[in-house]
Amino acid sequence: MNPVVILLPAFLISLVALAVFIWSMHRGVFGHDxxxxxxxxxxxxxxxxxxxxxxxxxxxxxxxxVNAKTGQLELLDDDxxxxxxxxxxxxxxxxxxxxxxxxxxxxxxxxAGLTASIKLHxxxxxxxxxxxxxxxxxxxxxxxxxxxxxxxxxxxxxxWMLPRLLKTPLQGRRFALLGAVLWNAGLIAGIGSxxxxxxxxxxxxxxxxxxxxxxxxxxxxxxxxxxxxxxxxTVDHLYVSVWYVGxxxxxxxxxxxxxxxPGVHFGVEQATMNWWYGHNVLGYFFTPLAQAxxxxxxxxxxxxxxxxxxxxxxxxxxQAFFYGxxxxxxxxxxxxxxxxxxxxxxxxxxxxVPVVAFATNYAATLKGYWETxxxxxxLRFIALGSVMYVLVSLQGTVEALRSVNTITHxxxxxxxxxxxxMYAFVTLTFFGSIYFVMPRVVEREWPYPRLIAAHxxxxxxxxxxxxxxxxxxxxxxxxxxxxxxRPFMDSVKTTIPWLEARSVGGALMTAGHLVxxxxxxxxxxxxxxxxxxxxxxxxxxxxDHA
Amino acid sequence: MRSETRLFGGALAxxxxxxxxxxxxxYFQLHDVKPPAGLHxxxxxxxxxxxxxxxxxxxxxxxxxxxxxxxxxxxxxGWGRASVAADYxxxxxxxxxxxxxxxxxxxxxxxQPSLDxxxxxxxxxxxxxxxxxxxxxxxLFEVKLxxxxxxxxxxxxxxxxxxxxxxxARPAALDLVSYLVSLDHTYPLAASDTGP
Numbered sequence: 001m002n003p004v005v006i007l008l009p010a011f012l013i014s015l016v017a018l019a020v021f022i023w024s025m026h027r028g029v030f031g032h033d034x035x036x037x038x039x040x041x042x043x044x045x046x047x048x049x050x051x052x053x054x055x056x057x058x059x060x061x062x063x064x065x066v067n068a069k070t071g072q073l074e075l076l077d078d079d080x081x082x083x084x085x086x087x088x089x090x091x092x093x094x095x096x097x098x099x100x101x102x103x104x105x106x107x108x109x110x111x112a113g114l115t116a117s118i119k120l121h122x123x124x125x126x127x128x129x130x131x132x133x134x135x136x137x138x139x140x141x142x143x144x145x146x147x148x149x150x151x152x153x154x155x156x157x158x159x160w161m162l163p164r165l166l167k168t169p170l171q172g173r174r175f176a177l178l179g180a181v182l183w184n185a186g187l188i189a190g191i192g193s194x195x196x197x198x199x200x201x202x203x204x205x206x207x208x209x210x211x212x213x214x215x216x217x218x219x220x221x222x223x224x225x226x227x228x229x230x231x232x233x234t235v236d237h238l239y240v241s242v243w244y245v246g247x248x249x250x251x252x253x254x255x256x257x258x259x260x261x262p263g264v265h266f267g268v269e270q271a272t273m274n275w276w277y278g279h280n281v282l283g284y285f286f287t288p289l290a291q292a293x294x295x296x297x298x299x300x301x302x303x304x305x306x307x308x309x310x311x312x313x314x315x316x317x318x319q320a321f322f323y324g325x326x327x328x329x330x331x332x333x334x335x336x337x338x339x340x341x342x343x344x345x346x347x348x349x350x351x352x353v354p355v356v357a358f359a360t361n362y363a364a365t366l367k368g369y370w371e372t373x374x375x376x377x378x379l380r381f382i383a384l385g386s387v388m389y390v391l392v393s394l395q396g397t398v399e400a401l402r403s404v405n406t407i408t409h410x411x412x413x414x415x416x417x418x419x420x421x422m423y424a425f426v427t428l429t430f431f432g433s434i435y436f437v438m439p440r441v442v443e444r445e446w447p448y449p450r451l452i453a454a455h456x457x458x459x460x461x462x463x464x465x466x467x468x469x470x471x472x473x474x475x476x477x478x479x480x481x482x483x484x485x486r487p488f489m490d491s492v493k494t495t496i497p498w499l500e501a502r503s504v505g506g507a508l509m510t511a512g513h514l515v516x517x518x519x520x521x522x523x524x525x526x527x528x529x530x531x532x533x534x535x536x537x538x539x540x541x542x543x544d545h546a
Numbered sequence: 547m548r549s550e551t552r553l554f555g556g557a558l559a560x561x562x563x564x565x566x567x568x569x570x571x572x573y574f575q576l577h578d579v580k581p582p583a584g585l586h587x588x589x590x591x592x593x594x595x596x597x598x599x600x601x602x603x604x605x606x607x608x609x610x611x612x613x614x615x616x617x618x619x620x621x622x623x624g625w626g627r628a629s630v631a632a633d634y635x636x637x638x639x640x641x642x643x644x645x646x647x648x649x650x651x652x653x654x655x656x657x658q659p660s661l662d663x664x665x666x667x668x669x670x671x672x673x674x675x676x677x678x679x680x681x682x683x684x685x686l687f688e689v690k691l692x693x694x695x696x697x698x699x700x701x702x703x704x705x706x707x708x709x710x711x712x713x714x715a716r717p718a719a720l721d722l723v724s725y726l727v728s729l730d731h732t733y734p735l736a737a738s739d740t741g742p
Contacts, residue, residue, distance in 0.1 A: 120679055127684060133681050135602050201640075202640070237549070246553050251561055270640045272572040328568060334611045335634065340571075340572060489677055492678070
């Protein structure tokens, strides 16, 4: 097939689609009305901060910072706040179950990752245990953090946001709980299979398909509360976070089902399908879930609607279009049709559009409000996670260029890139969101604010060491491999110090996760000093200032 | 309902577009690919070995897709000519791989046909390649006081051999090695093989 026949129309369609979206935005087809951005606030609530994760002194400081910008606050509507309190209560159990499981998987996944990391520079360590061999424990790490931690944290946060966004109690909670049970069962069986060596052989799709069906069923069940709650919504306008959550919950079962269909895929076609899945599970599932959180919590904490609502929707649709077709850049130089690679490279470059839309919006919304980061733990995590989204996406675009890809492909650089995305962006965003959500879920404050700070610095320093070291090591590895005059072993030896540094970074991140999990347990068990419970709960902290 | 329709309709259109270009079109473009004349189906031992390759997670460090000379010196490293879709006719699941923590293995059988070398190297990679970071796979072998009839004894450099007895390959190791030495795609391609 002549590549031009495919590429030219694809490129033109992209441009036309883009123009149509921009035009429709201008004409208000997607709710250009800036009132859309205010849907997450009750009447007169703009200017009122909400930060359940901060101790009362920080909350007051945060509010007075924002007061200096917005002036006199108006009285809030009690009925609406009461409605929100009901909404929060309706999702509490479901969210609690998902987040507790997520944190359990995070701990398991962290130790699996650390073990794999150490084995890469100490290959004879624990070598006699078959289930701990690098190829298995690395895969256990990936599946535990991806389908355990990230997925379940994303589900829990989505279930918590929906009633607030749709202003109605969460419907169909039983389906979500049953979904959680099936998902966990699938994951336990799946990871057990991986440890026993029963892997499907495809990256990101290792869990055997017989077990994977549980994930499809669980994911579909978790989508039911979304539909039922949508049907009962009392808001007219669907806020941008609903678009992200709705699309993510809709896309995942389709992706997984198509990818796992036994007996359909073959040879090289299976490889293109593999990276259609591998990249879209990021672009169609984890990224939108994390973005839904950013678009909700960031404006909510600072009491300021996002700057440009139109841009946020432009970002949603362009990302949904371009991101879906970039997976082929994982096969540059491989035995796949040339047109496919070129198309993926083009769409990788087009990803700049949604990323710039997001970045502009982010910077404009926080403009003049950066100082709020000092007082809000939620915001510290989420604001940093958002920056990392921009970085990882732009890095992805550059990495897809053939000249850069020739160096970085097949090296640890890609692993560092993956962690910039799934960790620095998605995981940090989820950490921040969980800090916001949990006090509402258990109706109790985080007992030790210092542990939040410890968690933040451990994971941030750990992840910087991890990503910087592994990127350098991977780049040097790539250069060594491209130099035919150097023996292959040079490319291995070059990476050793950087792999050791990665283990140090990974150990710091794991330590941060242990602090987080311990703090979570203390909070749930109601251990620790008693704080200002009544002020925080019921009608919310806003009442203090009203 | 209008918003919901737009949301799910639009989301469906987006994922459909992605699936068409990345799954459906390659499916139809590649499904008539025929195996090259020089490529043979795997034997049952080789297929078992291929399964062992998956079980041990070899794919996470070894690719099976040499790149073109114009892009990278893969051929100069002895990894072979650039592969084409037809080379993978018998491969299910595909094992193209994404990492080269170790070298590409698409032609390891042509480069290193010695069963002895592979068995010893799996038992202890550092006995054969100093500085290697490949895992050793001791559980694919048995240390016995004396070899019995039919045992495949692994030859090792004296400093890596057990103090007493001999190292014998288990069936899984023998299968894996028979798969590895079968990886030889050095046959010439006909014009019809290089198609897409």
